[in-house]
Amino acid sequence: MRTLVFGGSFDPPHRGHAALLAAAAEKIRPDRILIVPAYRAPLKSHAPLATAKERLALAHVGLLERLAPRWRRRARVDAREARARRRVFTVETLAELKTQDPAGELHFVCGADAAATFPRWKDPARLRALASWWYGTRPGAVGAAPAFFHRVPGRFPDVSSTELRAALELGHDASDLLLPQTYAEIQRRGLYGTARLERLRSTLKSGRFVHTLNVAALADALARRHNVDAGRARLAGLLHDAGRRFSSPQLAAYVRRRGLNVPRGAQTAARAPLLLHAYVSEDLARREFGVRDAGVLSAVRKHTLGGAPMSALDKVLYVADACSADRRHPDVERIRALAFDDLDAAFARCVAGKLAHALARRAWIHPATIDLWNRLAQR
Ligand SMILES: [Fe+2]
Protein backbone atom coordinates (compact mmCIF):
# COMPACT_ATOMS: atom_id res chain seq x y z
CA MET A 1 0.00 0.00 0.00
CA ARG A 2 1.19 3.46 -0.89
CA THR A 3 0.60 5.94 1.93
CA LEU A 4 0.92 9.71 1.76
CA VAL A 5 1.71 11.15 5.20
CA PHE A 6 1.05 14.86 5.65
CA GLY A 7 2.28 16.18 8.99
CA GLY A 8 2.33 19.62 10.60
CA SER A 9 1.02 21.75 13.43
CA PHE A 10 -1.95 22.96 11.34
CA ASP A 11 -2.46 25.87 13.72
CA PRO A 12 -4.60 26.55 11.72
CA PRO A 13 -4.51 24.68 8.38
CA HIS A 14 -4.41 27.30 5.60
CA ARG A 15 -4.63 27.57 1.82
CA GLY A 16 -0.93 26.72 1.42
CA HIS A 17 -1.42 23.41 3.26
CA ALA A 18 -4.57 22.50 1.34
CA ALA A 19 -3.01 23.27 -2.06
CA LEU A 20 0.14 21.30 -1.28
CA LEU A 21 -1.84 18.27 -0.11
CA ALA A 22 -4.04 18.32 -3.22
CA ALA A 23 -1.03 18.58 -5.56
CA ALA A 24 0.87 15.88 -3.66
CA ALA A 25 -2.08 13.50 -3.95
CA GLU A 26 -2.19 14.02 -7.74
CA LYS A 27 1.54 13.41 -8.04
CA ILE A 28 1.95 10.49 -5.63
CA ARG A 29 -1.44 8.86 -6.30
CA PRO A 30 -1.58 7.17 -2.91
CA ASP A 31 -3.87 4.35 -1.75
CA ARG A 32 -4.42 6.24 1.46
CA ILE A 33 -3.72 9.68 2.88
CA LEU A 34 -2.96 10.29 6.53
CA ILE A 35 -3.18 13.87 7.75
CA VAL A 36 -1.25 13.88 11.01
CA PRO A 37 -1.52 16.99 13.21
CA ALA A 38 1.37 17.15 15.67
CA TYR A 39 0.71 17.43 19.40
CA ARG A 40 3.62 19.84 19.42
CA ALA A 41 6.11 20.17 16.57
CA PRO A 42 9.54 19.10 17.92
CA LEU A 43 11.50 22.00 16.37
CA LYS A 44 9.07 24.81 17.24
CA SER A 45 9.69 26.82 20.39
CA HIS A 46 6.05 27.83 20.89
CA ALA A 47 3.21 25.48 21.70
CA PRO A 48 0.29 25.67 19.26
CA LEU A 49 -2.39 28.20 20.15
CA ALA A 50 -5.32 25.88 19.48
CA THR A 51 -5.58 22.61 21.38
CA ALA A 52 -4.82 19.27 19.74
CA LYS A 53 -8.55 18.49 19.68
CA GLU A 54 -9.36 21.79 17.99
CA ARG A 55 -6.62 21.31 15.41
CA LEU A 56 -7.89 17.81 14.62
CA ALA A 57 -11.29 19.33 13.87
CA LEU A 58 -9.75 22.11 11.77
CA ALA A 59 -7.64 19.59 9.82
CA HIS A 60 -10.83 17.71 9.07
CA VAL A 61 -12.66 20.74 7.75
CA GLY A 62 -9.71 22.59 6.24
CA LEU A 63 -7.76 19.71 4.66
CA LEU A 64 -9.59 16.40 4.46
CA GLU A 65 -12.96 17.72 3.38
CA ARG A 66 -11.32 20.00 0.82
CA LEU A 67 -9.77 17.12 -1.11
CA ALA A 68 -11.27 15.99 -4.40
CA PRO A 69 -13.72 13.11 -3.75
CA ARG A 70 -11.47 10.35 -5.05
CA TRP A 71 -8.70 11.35 -2.62
CA ARG A 72 -11.06 12.24 0.18
CA ARG A 73 -12.38 8.66 0.18
CA ARG A 74 -8.87 7.41 0.94
CA ALA A 75 -7.99 10.08 3.49
CA ARG A 76 -8.33 10.37 7.20
CA VAL A 77 -7.12 12.66 9.95
CA ASP A 78 -4.81 10.55 12.08
CA ALA A 79 -4.90 11.49 15.77
CA ARG A 80 -2.00 9.34 17.00
CA GLU A 81 0.38 12.28 17.51
CA ALA A 82 -2.23 14.79 18.61
CA ARG A 83 -3.55 12.44 21.29
CA ALA A 84 -0.06 11.53 22.58
CA ARG A 85 0.10 14.58 24.89
CA ARG A 86 3.84 14.87 24.26
CA ARG A 87 6.16 15.79 21.40
CA VAL A 88 6.19 12.91 18.94
CA PHE A 89 9.07 12.64 16.50
CA THR A 90 8.26 11.89 12.87
CA VAL A 91 10.58 8.90 13.03
CA GLU A 92 8.32 7.31 15.67
CA THR A 93 5.21 7.75 13.54
CA LEU A 94 6.83 6.47 10.37
CA ALA A 95 8.38 3.47 12.16
CA GLU A 96 4.96 2.58 13.56
CA LEU A 97 3.34 2.83 10.13
CA LYS A 98 6.11 0.67 8.66
CA THR A 99 5.53 -2.01 11.29
CA GLN A 100 1.82 -2.03 10.48
CA ASP A 101 2.49 -2.46 6.75
CA PRO A 102 6.08 -3.70 6.23
CA ALA A 103 5.73 -4.05 2.44
CA GLY A 104 4.03 -0.67 2.00
CA GLU A 105 5.51 2.55 0.65
CA LEU A 106 5.52 5.69 2.76
CA HIS A 107 5.61 9.14 1.19
CA PHE A 108 6.10 12.04 3.56
CA VAL A 109 5.06 15.51 2.37
CA CYS A 110 5.97 18.85 3.93
CA GLY A 111 6.62 22.47 2.99
CA ALA A 112 10.01 23.77 1.81
CA ASP A 113 10.78 25.47 5.11
CA ALA A 114 10.26 22.27 7.08
CA ALA A 115 12.23 20.28 4.48
CA ALA A 116 15.18 22.64 4.91
CA THR A 117 15.34 21.74 8.61
CA PHE A 118 15.41 17.97 7.89
CA PRO A 119 19.05 17.49 9.02
CA ARG A 120 17.96 18.62 12.50
CA TRP A 121 15.07 16.15 12.72
CA LYS A 122 15.51 13.17 15.01
CA ASP A 123 17.34 10.28 13.33
CA PRO A 124 17.59 11.62 9.74
CA ALA A 125 19.32 8.51 8.39
CA ARG A 126 16.54 6.24 9.61
CA LEU A 127 13.90 8.68 8.38
CA ARG A 128 15.43 8.62 4.92
CA ALA A 129 15.28 4.84 4.85
CA LEU A 130 11.66 4.72 6.04
CA ALA A 131 10.00 6.93 3.44
CA SER A 132 10.23 8.88 0.21
CA TRP A 133 10.43 12.60 0.87
CA TRP A 134 8.48 15.33 -0.88
CA TYR A 135 8.38 19.08 -0.47
CA GLY A 136 6.31 21.86 -1.92
CA THR A 137 7.84 25.24 -2.47
CA ARG A 138 6.32 28.61 -1.92
CA PRO A 139 7.49 32.02 -3.08
CA GLY A 140 9.88 33.36 -0.47
CA ALA A 141 10.64 30.01 1.18
CA VAL A 142 13.93 30.16 3.08
CA GLY A 143 16.55 27.43 2.84
CA ALA A 144 16.82 24.56 0.42
CA ALA A 145 15.41 21.07 0.79
CA PRO A 146 18.03 18.30 0.95
CA ALA A 147 18.84 16.82 -2.48
CA PHE A 148 16.99 13.53 -1.92
CA PHE A 149 13.66 15.37 -1.54
CA HIS A 150 11.34 15.23 -4.57
CA ARG A 151 9.51 18.40 -5.46
CA VAL A 152 5.71 18.39 -5.64
CA PRO A 153 4.99 20.26 -8.90
CA GLY A 154 3.42 23.69 -8.51
CA ARG A 155 3.89 26.72 -6.33
CA PHE A 156 1.86 27.00 -3.19
CA PRO A 157 0.40 30.10 -1.55
CA ASP A 158 2.81 31.88 0.73
CA VAL A 159 1.10 31.75 4.09
CA SER A 160 2.83 32.28 7.41
CA SER A 161 0.77 30.78 10.23
CA THR A 162 2.07 33.46 12.60
CA GLU A 163 0.86 36.24 10.30
CA LEU A 164 -2.39 34.43 9.71
CA ARG A 165 -3.09 34.22 13.44
CA ALA A 166 -2.26 37.93 13.85
CA ALA A 167 -4.69 38.78 11.05
CA LEU A 168 -7.45 36.74 12.71
CA GLU A 169 -6.87 38.42 16.09
CA LEU A 170 -7.06 41.86 14.51
CA GLY A 171 -10.19 41.08 12.52
CA HIS A 172 -8.42 41.56 9.19
CA ASP A 173 -9.72 39.88 6.09
CA ALA A 174 -7.85 36.58 5.88
CA SER A 175 -9.75 35.10 2.94
CA ASP A 176 -6.63 35.01 0.76
CA LEU A 177 -4.87 32.90 3.41
CA LEU A 178 -7.67 30.73 4.71
CA LEU A 179 -10.36 28.67 2.99
CA PRO A 180 -13.86 29.92 3.87
CA GLN A 181 -14.85 26.60 5.46
CA THR A 182 -11.82 26.71 7.78
CA TYR A 183 -12.59 30.30 8.70
CA ALA A 184 -16.20 29.41 9.48
CA GLU A 185 -15.04 26.59 11.78
CA ILE A 186 -12.55 28.91 13.52
CA GLN A 187 -15.33 31.42 14.11
CA ARG A 188 -17.78 28.77 15.25
CA ARG A 189 -15.27 27.67 17.86
CA GLY A 190 -14.16 31.23 18.69
CA LEU A 191 -10.50 30.34 18.07
CA TYR A 192 -7.52 32.65 17.49
CA GLY A 193 -9.17 35.60 19.22
CA THR A 194 -12.36 35.52 17.14
CA ALA A 195 -14.53 35.07 20.27
CA ARG A 196 -12.83 38.05 21.92
CA LEU A 197 -13.43 40.13 18.82
CA GLU A 198 -17.12 39.18 18.76
CA ARG A 199 -17.47 40.10 22.42
CA LEU A 200 -15.92 43.53 21.76
CA ARG A 201 -18.03 44.04 18.66
CA SER A 202 -21.23 43.31 20.56
CA THR A 203 -20.42 45.47 23.62
CA LEU A 204 -18.84 48.58 22.05
CA LYS A 205 -20.45 51.19 19.83
CA SER A 206 -19.35 50.76 16.23
CA GLY A 207 -17.05 53.82 16.21
CA ARG A 208 -15.35 52.62 19.38
CA PHE A 209 -14.95 49.14 17.93
CA VAL A 210 -13.30 50.56 14.79
CA HIS A 211 -10.99 52.65 16.99
CA THR A 212 -10.14 49.51 18.98
CA LEU A 213 -9.12 47.64 15.83
CA ASN A 214 -7.05 50.61 14.67
CA VAL A 215 -5.25 50.88 18.00
CA ALA A 216 -4.52 47.15 18.05
CA ALA A 217 -3.16 47.27 14.48
CA LEU A 218 -0.92 50.26 15.21
CA ALA A 219 0.26 48.75 18.52
CA ASP A 220 1.14 45.57 16.60
CA ALA A 221 3.17 47.55 14.03
CA LEU A 222 4.95 49.69 16.63
CA ALA A 223 5.76 46.63 18.74
CA ARG A 224 7.40 44.88 15.77
CA ARG A 225 9.45 48.00 15.08
CA HIS A 226 10.64 48.35 18.68
CA ASN A 227 11.22 44.68 19.55
CA VAL A 228 8.22 44.43 21.82
CA ASP A 229 6.14 41.23 21.69
CA ALA A 230 3.55 41.95 18.99
CA GLY A 231 1.02 39.45 20.38
CA ARG A 232 0.98 41.22 23.75
CA ALA A 233 0.68 44.60 22.04
CA ARG A 234 -2.29 43.37 19.98
CA LEU A 235 -3.99 42.01 23.09
CA ALA A 236 -3.47 45.27 25.01
CA GLY A 237 -4.74 47.25 22.01
CA LEU A 238 -7.84 45.10 21.66
CA LEU A 239 -8.81 45.38 25.32
CA HIS A 240 -7.70 48.93 26.15
CA ASP A 241 -11.16 50.47 25.72
CA ALA A 242 -13.26 47.46 26.77
CA GLY A 243 -14.56 49.62 29.64
CA ARG A 244 -15.97 52.15 27.19
CA ARG A 245 -19.07 49.96 26.91
CA PHE A 246 -20.17 51.80 30.10
CA SER A 247 -21.47 55.34 30.56
CA SER A 248 -19.75 57.72 32.99
CA PRO A 249 -22.12 56.95 35.90
CA GLN A 250 -21.72 53.22 35.21
CA LEU A 251 -17.94 53.58 35.23
CA ALA A 252 -18.03 55.36 38.57
CA ALA A 253 -20.33 52.70 40.00
CA TYR A 254 -18.13 49.91 38.66
CA VAL A 255 -14.99 51.39 40.22
CA ARG A 256 -16.77 51.74 43.55
CA ARG A 257 -18.31 48.27 43.47
CA ARG A 258 -15.04 46.55 42.60
CA GLY A 259 -12.93 48.79 44.83
CA LEU A 260 -10.54 49.57 41.98
CA ASN A 261 -7.46 51.53 42.89
CA VAL A 262 -7.66 54.73 40.83
CA PRO A 263 -5.33 57.62 41.75
CA ARG A 264 -7.50 60.40 43.17
CA GLY A 265 -10.46 58.13 42.55
CA ALA A 266 -13.22 60.19 44.17
CA GLN A 267 -12.03 63.40 42.50
CA THR A 268 -11.73 61.65 39.14
CA ALA A 269 -15.24 60.23 39.44
CA ALA A 270 -16.56 63.72 40.17
CA ARG A 271 -14.53 65.75 37.65
CA ALA A 272 -13.76 63.43 34.72
CA PRO A 273 -15.42 60.02 35.15
CA LEU A 274 -14.55 58.88 31.61
CA LEU A 275 -10.93 58.66 32.74
CA LEU A 276 -11.99 55.74 34.92
CA HIS A 277 -12.46 53.57 31.86
CA ALA A 278 -8.78 52.54 31.71
CA TYR A 279 -9.04 50.97 35.17
CA VAL A 280 -12.34 49.32 34.31
CA SER A 281 -10.83 48.00 31.06
CA GLU A 282 -7.99 46.44 33.04
CA ASP A 283 -10.48 44.78 35.38
CA LEU A 284 -12.53 43.47 32.45
CA ALA A 285 -9.35 42.24 30.73
CA ARG A 286 -8.57 40.17 33.79
CA ARG A 287 -12.01 38.96 34.77
CA GLU A 288 -13.92 38.70 31.54
CA PHE A 289 -11.16 38.08 29.00
CA GLY A 290 -8.94 35.98 31.26
CA VAL A 291 -5.75 38.01 30.77
CA ARG A 292 -3.06 37.08 33.32
CA ASP A 293 -0.11 38.89 31.71
CA ALA A 294 0.84 41.69 34.14
CA GLY A 295 2.54 43.66 31.35
CA VAL A 296 -0.58 43.66 29.18
CA LEU A 297 -2.76 44.63 32.15
CA SER A 298 -0.35 47.46 33.01
CA ALA A 299 -0.48 48.85 29.47
CA VAL A 300 -4.30 48.82 29.52
CA ARG A 301 -4.42 50.49 32.93
CA LYS A 302 -1.90 53.21 31.97
CA HIS A 303 -3.18 54.08 28.51
CA THR A 304 -4.89 57.35 29.54
CA LEU A 305 -3.21 58.66 32.68
CA GLY A 306 0.12 56.91 32.32
CA GLY A 307 1.97 55.76 35.45
CA ALA A 308 5.47 55.17 36.73
CA PRO A 309 7.37 53.45 35.35
CA MET A 310 6.22 53.23 31.72
CA SER A 311 7.49 50.08 30.01
CA ALA A 312 8.06 49.93 26.26
CA LEU A 313 4.74 48.08 25.94
CA ASP A 314 2.98 50.76 28.04
CA LYS A 315 4.34 53.44 25.70
CA VAL A 316 3.46 51.48 22.57
CA LEU A 317 -0.17 51.33 23.66
CA TYR A 318 -0.29 54.94 24.88
CA VAL A 319 1.04 56.20 21.55
CA ALA A 320 -1.07 53.79 19.47
CA ASP A 321 -4.19 55.03 21.26
CA ALA A 322 -3.29 58.68 20.71
CA CYS A 323 -2.30 58.24 17.05
CA SER A 324 -4.61 55.54 15.69
CA ALA A 325 -5.93 55.90 12.14
CA ASP A 326 -9.26 57.34 13.34
CA ARG A 327 -7.63 60.23 15.29
CA ARG A 328 -8.04 63.64 13.68
CA HIS A 329 -5.82 66.07 15.63
CA PRO A 330 -3.53 68.12 13.35
CA ASP A 331 -0.21 66.52 14.37
CA VAL A 332 -1.39 62.95 14.33
CA GLU A 333 0.37 61.82 11.16
CA ARG A 334 3.67 63.39 12.11
CA ILE A 335 3.64 61.85 15.58
CA ARG A 336 2.62 58.45 14.17
CA ALA A 337 5.59 58.53 11.78
CA LEU A 338 7.88 59.71 14.58
CA ALA A 339 6.72 56.78 16.75
CA PHE A 340 8.35 54.33 14.35
CA ASP A 341 11.69 56.14 14.66
CA ASP A 342 11.69 57.30 18.26
CA LEU A 343 9.05 55.88 20.58
CA ASP A 344 10.09 58.01 23.56
CA ALA A 345 9.93 61.23 21.57
CA ALA A 346 6.50 60.31 20.21
CA PHE A 347 5.31 59.41 23.69
CA ALA A 348 6.39 62.82 25.02
CA ARG A 349 4.61 64.53 22.12
CA CYS A 350 1.41 62.61 22.91
CA VAL A 351 1.50 63.60 26.58
CA ALA A 352 2.16 67.24 25.63
CA GLY A 353 -0.69 67.07 23.14
CA LYS A 354 -3.13 65.84 25.78
CA LEU A 355 -2.11 68.63 28.15
CA ALA A 356 -2.40 71.29 25.45
CA HIS A 357 -5.83 69.98 24.46
CA ALA A 358 -7.06 70.09 28.08
CA LEU A 359 -5.65 73.60 28.58
CA ALA A 360 -7.27 74.84 25.39
CA ARG A 361 -10.64 73.58 26.63
CA ARG A 362 -9.94 74.97 30.13
CA ALA A 363 -10.64 71.46 31.39
CA TRP A 364 -9.62 69.91 34.69
CA ILE A 365 -6.28 68.14 34.34
CA HIS A 366 -5.79 64.95 36.27
CA PRO A 367 -2.78 65.22 38.63
CA ALA A 368 -1.41 61.97 37.21
CA THR A 369 -1.13 63.61 33.78
CA ILE A 370 0.80 66.51 35.30
CA ASP A 371 3.06 64.03 37.13
CA LEU A 372 3.58 62.17 33.89
CA TRP A 373 4.61 65.36 32.14
CA ASN A 374 6.93 66.43 34.98
CA ARG A 375 8.72 63.07 34.86
CA LEU A 376 9.30 63.57 31.15
CA ALA A 377 10.37 67.22 31.60
CA GLN A 378 12.98 66.22 34.20
CA ARG A 379 14.95 64.19 31.70
FE1 LIG B 1 -9.16 54.74 26.25
Ligand SMILES: [Fe+2]
Ligand atom coordinates in the same frame (compact mmCIF):
# COMPACT_ATOMS: atom_id res chain seq x y z
FE1 LIG C 1 -8.72 54.29 22.98
